[in-house]
Amino acid sequence: MVIHFKYPPGATPIDLDEAIGLIPKHISTQANLNAWEEINIVEGADWLARQNILHRLDEGLVRELHLRMFNKTWIWAGTFRKSAKSIGIDWTQIAVTLKNLLDNTAYQIKNKVMPIDELVVRFHHKLVLIHTFPNGNGRHARLIADALIVKLGGKRFSWGGNNSIATLGITRQNYLSALRAADNGDIAPLMHFARK
Numbered sequence: 001m002v003i004h005f006k007y008p009p010g011a012t013p014i015d016l017d018e019a020i021g022l023i024p025k026h027i028s029t030q031a032n033l034n035a036w037e038e039i040n041i042v043e044g045a046d047w048l049a050r051q052n053i054l055h056r057l058d059e060g061l062v063r064e065l066h067l068r069m070f071n072k073t074w075i076w077a078g079t080f081r082k083s084a085k086s087i088g089i090d091w092t093q094i095a096v097t098l099k100n101l102l103d104n105t106a107y108q109i110k111n112k113v114m115p116i117d118e119l120v121v122r123f124h125h126k127l128v129l130i131h132t133f134p135n136g137n138g139r140h141a142r143l144i145a146d147a148l149i150v151k152l153g154g155k156r157f158s159w160g161g162n163n164s165i166a167t168l169g170i171t172r173q174n175y176l177s178a179l180r181a182a183d184n185g186d187i188a189p190l191m192h193f194a195r196k
């Protein structure tokens with residue numbers, strides 16, 4: 001059954017293909033969905049904190065994290081995107097591009113190719129650019145980046161401070177404009193934002 005969401009002003013619509021896969025059938029607004037997702041995401045975050053991420057930077061970990069973050073919310077949790085979105089690479093190239101990113105990141109860590117903040121922020125940007133999943137890519141890629149930086153001996157990122165990145169507002173605008181700068185080859189604004 002397809003749920004027809006009523007959107008409060010400023011809410012981001014849920015795509016039709018995503019709405020079809022919604023598990024909790026009682027949810028009728030974006031705000032309810034956000035709250036439901038948040039509880040599920042915490043379970044994923046708890047799981048990730050127990051993983052030896054530095055020795056498991058592979059597709060299995062990336063997918064299992066998404067599954068554990070969204071398994072009570074979306075039937076397609078943990079499965080790759082199978083359609084085009086406004087952002088993201090050609091979906092048929094996701095597996096190979098993701099493997100390349102993960103292998104490259106493991107190499108950069110092992111060989112200390114750059115400072116850890118830059119390494120992890122670049123990884124975050126490339127991961128959201130791939131846009132591995134139909135939804136949840138931003139939250140998933142921020143969580144992995146946080147886990148990675150902590151395991152590398154750094155502090156968790158602040159991602160623009162206390163204001164929620166998920167809701168429309170200045171923090172989200174700053175995040176998106178920093179990502180666009182990174183799209184154009186300038187990683188500095190995203191590194192700054194992550195530590196703001």
Ligand SMILES: Nc1ncnc2c1ncn2[C@@H]1O[C@H](COP(=O)(O)OP(=O)(O)OP(=O)(O)O)[C@@H](O)[C@H]1O
Pocket residue numbers: 087125128129133134135136137138139140141165166176179180183
């Ligand atoms: N120009 C861009 N370049 C790279 N990544 C982008 C760009 N614009 C948006 N993104 C990423 O895409 C994410 C949105 O994708 P998606 O809806 O799958 O994730 P989400 O976790 O549901 O979203 P959100 O972060 O909004 O809660 C943003 O959070 C951001 O990380």
Ligand SMILES: [Mg+2]
Pocket residue numbers: 135136137
């Ligand atoms: Mg989304």
